[in-house]
Amino acid sequence: MFEELHRKMNRFWNADRTLNETDPEFIGIFSEFAYDTVVNEPGANDEKLDDHARCMAIIAAIIGAQGMDAFEMMLPISYHSGVTSVELKEIVYEATPLIGFAHTLPYLKRINDYLNVENVELPLAPQSAIDKQNRTQGGASLRRTLFGESADSDEEFRKMGAGHIDSWISGDYLGAYLTRNGLSLQEREMIAFCLLMAQPDCANELRGHIMANLRVGNTAHFLIAVASQCLPYIGYPRAMNAVKTIAEVAHSDKQTV
Numbered sequence: 001m002f003e004e005l006h007r008k009m010n011r012f013w014n015a016d017r018t019l020n021e022t023d024p025e026f027i028g029i030f031s032e033f034a035y036d037t038v039v040n041e042p043g044a045n046d047e048k049l050d051d052h053a054r055c056m057a058i059i060a061a062i063i064g065a066q067g068m069d070a071f072e073m074m075l076p077i078s079y080h081s082g083v084t085s086v087e088l089k090e091i092v093y094e095a096t097p098l099i100g101f102a103h104t105l106p107y108l109k110r111i112n113d114y115l116n117v118e119n120v121e122l123p124l125a126p127q128s129a130i131d132k133q134n135r136t137q138g139g140a141s142l143r144r145t146l147f148g149e150s151a152d153s154d155e156e157f158r159k160m161g162a163g164h165i166d167s168w169i170s171g172d173y174l175g176a177y178l179t180r181n182g183l184s185l186q187e188r189e190m191i192a193f194c195l196l197m198a199q200p201d202c203a204n205e206l207r208g209h210i211m212a213n214l215r216v217g218n219t220a221h222f223l224i225a226v227a228s229q230c231l232p233y234i235g236y237p238r239a240m241n242a243v244k245t246i247a248e249v250a251h252s253d254k255q256t257v
Contacts, residue, residue, distance in 0.1 A: 034232035044228035046221055052082045053190070054229050056091060059083070060191040061230040063095050063107050064198030070233055071107060075114050085111075085120045086127065090182040091191055097173040098195050098205075127182040130175060136167070139175025146174075146189070146212035189213045190226060197227060197242040198234045206242065210249040220250035 019027055038044055049057075055078035062070045079088065088111050096104045115122060130138040157166040178188055189212050196206040213223055223246045231239035 030232065038229060038232060041228070044225055046219075046225035048218075048222050049225050049229065053187070053226075055081050055083050056087065056187065057190060057194050057226045058230055058233055059088070060091055060095065060194035061198040061234050063092065063104065064099060064195040065234045065238075066103060067233065068106060068110070072110065075111065079114070079118065085115050085118075086124055086182045087187075088115075089124060090127065090180060093180070094177055094183075094188060094191055095195050097177055098192060099199065127180045128176075129181050130179045135175030135179075136171035137175075138179050139170035139173070142174045142178055143170055146215060147208060148215075185216050186213075186218055189216050190218055190223075193218075193223060193242075194226065194230060197230065197238055200238075203241075203245070207245055207249055210246055211253065214250065214253055220246050 055074065059071070059074055059078055062074060075088075079085075089108075092104050092108045092111060095107070112122060157163060178185075183191070189209060192209045193206070193213055196202045196209055210223065214220065224243055227239045227242045227246070
């Protein structure tokens with residue numbers, strides 16, 4: 001499935017004369033694992049995880065892990081493997097409420113620089129699907145779809161006097177970002193999973209979005225494959241924690257891993 005992507009990745013390494021000259025042994029070890037062992041492991045693959053989805057997952061995980069150099073490596077590979085300019089922008093937009101503007105701004109600027117080189121006219125066409133006046137209502141509806149009817153509000157936050165933050169989840173995060181066009185809901189939840197998996201101290205949020213993935217049709221097997229493909233970029237501990245959480249959530253939801 002990933003033969004063409006493997007070839008492109010190897011060509012990237014071969015074009016980097018500095019790394020080839022200074023760290024040939026490291027490049028050999030990493031490339032063999034990431035671009036051969038991982039991509040050809042049956043347990044790390046899923047019928048829904050084609051090159052396009054795999055590239056989006058890795059891009060999101062790299063942003064979550066704050067790896068700009070790795071991002072610059074994956075950006076042209078992803079673009080020329082079919083991830084569109086709109087999809088690249090939407091990944092960064094979606095990342096903003098999950099990891100913060102301070103972390104996503106450099107990635108947005110880097111994508112803009114890259115798209116300018118590729119002669120893509122900016123700005124891109126607007127992708128907002130809900131007008132400003134209806135964002136809270138639309139976000140609340142999406143919240144129930146993703147997290148269940150009981151997720152209308154977080155009573156714990158309200159008891160702490162932080163009900164405004166709970167309201168922002170519907171009006172800003174869900175209403176302004178996740179309702180946008182450019183990515184399917186399944187893709188958006190996969191991206192949220194990758195962004196959260198790559199960060200520390202996001203266990204509760206990761207658990208919630210694993211449940212949301214299952215609700216929108218991304219199976220536990222698919223998520224384990226996604227975590228496996230992202231492992232070379234985010235490391236064993238975070239990928240393994242994600243897999244354990246997938247198994248726990250799937251079991252509690254009577255899903256089959």
